[in-house]
Amino acid sequence: xxxxxxxxxxxxxxxxxxxxxxxxxxxxxxxxxxxxxxxxxxxxxxxxxxxxxxxxxxxxxxxxxxxxxxxxxxxxxxxxxxxxxxxxxxxxxxxxxxxxxxxxxxxxxxxxxxxxxxxxxxxxxxxxxxxxxxxxxxxxxxxxxxxxxxxxxxxxxxxxxxxxxxx
Numbered sequence: 001x002x003x004x005x006x007x008x009x010x011x012x013x014x015x016x017x018x019x020x021x022x023x024x025x026x027x028x029x030x031x032x033x034x035x036x037x038x039x040x041x042x043x044x045x046x047x048x049x050x051x052x053x054x055x056x057x058x059x060x061x062x063x064x065x066x067x068x069x070x071x072x073x074x075x076x077x078x079x080x081x082x083x084x085x086x087x088x089x090x091x092x093x094x095x096x097x098x099x100x101x102x103x104x105x106x107x108x109x110x111x112x113x114x115x116x117x118x119x120x121x122x123x124x125x126x127x128x129x130x131x132x133x134x135x136x137x138x139x140x141x142x143x144x145x146x147x148x149x150x151x152x153x154x155x156x157x158x159x160x161x162x163x164x165x166x167x
Contacts, residue, residue, distance in 0.1 A: 001072050005093050008065045012100040015058045019107040022051045026114040033121050 025048050032041040066085075070077035073088065082101045086094050 001069070001089065002091060002093070004065055004069050004072065005089070005091055005097065008062065008069070009093055009097055009100060011058055011062045011065060012097070012104060015055060015062070016100060016103050016107065018051055018055050018058065019104065019111065022048065022055070023107065023110055023114065025051065026111065026118065030114070030118050030121060033118065033125055036125070 025044055029041065029044045029048070032038075032044060066080055066082075067077040069085065069089075070080040073080070082097065086098055086101075
């Protein structure tokens, strides 16, 4: 059982390190969106996808270890959580497992908060971009309109030309 607990701790510590990188990437992503830097954002998204794949593999490994621990304790793996494991299984490694669990929960919360702020920033950025486009479109319409604000008509500034396609 001690070997499984050490393996579980090792897996959780790897997840903590990956979450730190992930959080750093989320901060970079926020900056790229704020600066409208699409090229840098694409690179960050690729790095995020790679980290997510690594995190999913580690989570699968953690789940596999928890199943083996549950079998060793002769209980259903669905009922075995980290919190329960720390209460049930007395081991000198428990304080480190508890600290890792706490760190992971804090990191997951930080990721959720950062994702929310990035989503809000993207909404605000896209809204600002749309407003800019609407303004440019309306300025363009006003500039090409034959009507003045005072109701007078002017000659259109648009000229039509014929193009001959006969050779």
